[in-house]
Amino acid sequence: TLPHQTDHFFKSMMMPVLAPAGVQEYIDFGVHGYAMSRYSGCWVAFKALADTVETSASVDVDPDRVQVVIPEDFAIPADGLNIRWPDPPLVQEKRLLNQKLYAALAYARANRLNRVIIDAPDARLGIITSGKSYLDVRQAFDDLGIDEALAAEIGIRLYKVGMVWPLEADGVRLFAAGLEEILVIEEKRQLLEYQLKEELYNWREDVRPRVIGKFDEKGEWAHIGRSDGTVDHGDWLLPAAGELTPAMIARVIAGRIERFFTSDRIQARLAFLQAKEKSLSERLFSIDRVPTFCSGCPHNTSTHVPEGSRALAGIGCHYMVTWMPERRTGTFTQMGGEGVPWVGQAPFTS
Structure with missing residues (x-):
């Protein structure tokens, strides 16, 4: 488990990625994201960082603030770019690689996203x-x-x-x-x-x-x-x-x-x-104030293990138990995979 970076995953899925710089651009780029998706037929990804998501700002919510410009340098095919039925996989792939992504680029160019x-x-x-x-x-x-x-x-x-x-x-x-x-x-x-x-x-x-x-x-x-x-x-x-x-x-x-x-x-x-x-x-104090569970949180009691046993940690608040040596909980794994380390240890456990 490592700090994640989803934009590379979006790229592998052939999804145009918008990266807002602040709270105002979450609104502005949100409008552009919908408009680009409708124009190009693409799923459009939105990069969200904690530094921006977990903050506040005064924003302009005028519905006319963002004036969407329809590109004039890209020709939409007669049958369009959006989903239809039936739509065989190879036909979808060809449309995505040869037309839809270029339509998204034309939208970005016309609306000066860069x-x-x-x-x-x-x-x-x-x-x-x-x-x-x-x-x-x-x-x-x-x-x-x-x-x-x-x-x-x-x-x-x-x-x-x-x-x-x-x-x-x-x-x-x-x-x-x-x-x-x-x-x-x-x-x-x-x-x-x-x-x-x-x-x-x-x-x-x-x-x-x-x-x-x-x-x-x-x-x-x-x-x-x-x-x-x-x-x-x-x-x-x-x-x-x-x-x-x-x-x-x-x-x-x-x-x-x-x-x-x-x-x-x-x-x-x-x-x-x-x-x-x-x-x-530089350290100003010689003591550490280690974070712990909130009062009333079930983790306060559920992370105690029986004498002679040990536990394995997961992701989220539960991870903090690894900082409490008296609760004999070690290592960690990705969300959804918490039981996997046990698979390797089970043959050596009585």
Whole structure:
């Protein structure tokens, strides 16, 4: 059981994925999701992160806020794209791969779900991001003291992606034109980065920018020999493990622009962020206040095991029993698989 990332699963199911950046976009993209589904015939996925779901905000609920634009550059076939009966599997597959996904791309293009937010007349560094990571990038800009005017002076172009899969190619190439480097900032494993590299790979070498994201220029799977005979691999820039924070993003942005722009103000802000991160990582108290079950919760009594026995944990609140050694409960498994570890242990149990 690992921290999950469902957008890769949605991709495998050939479902366009919308990634709202905040509570307001949950409403706006919700409207677009319904409209895109009706237009293209696709199931449309919606990326929901706890950081956004478990929060609140003031929002505009004007029913006319989102004006849906019907694409003019895609021809709907005479028999449409939606479900019908009978509909053999191979016919469905052909329609999905040859028409429905391209209809979804046309919808994203017509409604500008992906767009440039900050531009510069002579942009050198492009940043492409989406969802929560977009807000983290804006926070990183604020932390570094980079407003839109300074970003233009530095040469930064910022591209916000609303539909993270499939990645609409025309907008990407317009965004990438003239850039020296593109930094992809996204939480967890690469989704945008792999698509971006694929779409730019066959572009002319004289206009194709360098693309980095989770790893630096050495590459993700690089096997690099050192002078001492040992081998190394690419260095993580924005790790996929754990949480991506605005401070981590700020350090990477500052490092990438340092090749052609720096200022005492940015360096001072960066030093402050590093000191703050260091202080937050240090323990202030020598005791731990371990979470436990709420008063009245059945887990308070149901997790006690008979003398001489031991139990195995599951996912959810029950997992907290693994922090209580006196209740002799170890290991854990995914939701729905709680009994599986017993299968392997049963032959060795009397």
